Amino acid sequence: MKKAVVKAYAKINLILDVLGKRPDGYHEVEMIMQAISLYDRITIKPGNGISITTNHPLIPLDERNLAYQAAEVLIKEYPDIPGVEINIEKNIPMEAGLAGGSTDAAAVLIGMNAMFSLKMDNIELLERGAQLGSDVPFCILGATALAKGRGEIIEEVAQCPKLWVVLVKPNFGVKTKEVYQNLMLSSISSHPDLAGYLDALQVGDVPYLLNKIANVLEYSTFKLYPQVKELKEALKALGAKSLLMSGSGPTIYALFASQEAADTFASDVRKGCTYQVWVAHTLNKEILNERVEIS
Structure with a gap:
């Protein structure tokens, strides 16, 4: 069978x-x-x-x-x-x-x-x-x-080059529907440069890919769940430069060009919080x- x-x-x-x-x-x-x-x-x-x-x-x-x-x-x-x-x-x-x-x-x-x-x-x-x-x-x-x-x-x-991802999830979930319902489009002060990011994928411009990640749902989720915003700020204080909420949250991820940098950062995060932490990497076709x- x-x-x-x-x-x-x-x-x-x-x-x-x-x-x-x-x-x-x-x-x-x-x-x-x-x-x-x-x-x-x-x-x-x-x-x-x-x-x-x-x-x-x-x-x-x-x-x-x-x-x-x-x-x-x-x-x-x-x-x-x-x-x-x-x-x-x-x-x-x-x-x-x-x-x-x-x-x-x-x-x-x-x-x-x-x-x-x-x-x-x-x-x-x-x-x-x-x-x-x-x-x-x-x-x-x-x-x-x-x-x-x-x-x-x-x-x-164009496929993303291999990047390393440290995922940090608070001990609660977020309902996508709630985040969209509470999103005030007028509160979005800047929108991502989609065309620029697609161009960077095409040429494999890793610094651009790391620095220009963006998610406008942060405006809504951070208002509904201030602790998600606090988590992002805490991770920034630990030294991560490329940080973003995934989807409607509450997971915040940090993006790195090397596994060594990702592993070191994940170890630092685990020392300082009780949240779930994973290290992963981007996948190709x-x-x-x-x-x-x-x-």
Whole structure:
């Protein structure tokens, strides 16, 4: 009996800009998203119906889980699939701005496509991912990408050179919906230079890539959760020069050109706080092409 094991990689936002509110209630965004090496391990086996097991006590095991919804989409579309058993080995923190739920859903789509030989191409997978959530299409495509619309319109861009990422997450989660609802567009004093960042990716200008990361959702999250702003200021005081909140937060990441610098900074952070700390690195397309194992 076949099974699929998929590495479901986390993401960070190198650029996150909000352009306005759409008639459908969502916000119009432009983002440069980047896959990183922190991942959940998703194991999928044939079964009856849909069942989920996990090592994390707070993950829902029913249709509230995006991974469950992803399986449901494909089972409805392909009636020959009797069902699946999904195990989620959770390493990406929940409600952290790292697409932990979205990447698990993407992994289920990718894994079921491979395991059941559905022969869906990337465009077909992206269409189904967009039904589930704004970040799911990026998590299917991975590497470095430009996201527009509500985040579901994805375009591959020049890959980011290998950079090292220190992730620091406070001991609470943030609801994305709340952050967007409280975002006052008039309070955004400056917007990221998206075109400049895309140019820097094209030529591999590492100093620019480190110095010009930007996320306008900080305006909202910092107001709702002042301790996230305090965390960013504390990390800056420890010597990090390239700091940003990922997504809607509360995770703050520091970006480095070398593993040595990242490891040293992570060690300093761990000495001074009780928050969760991870060291990861950016991923390229070649690694992502090898994320599925069928046995």
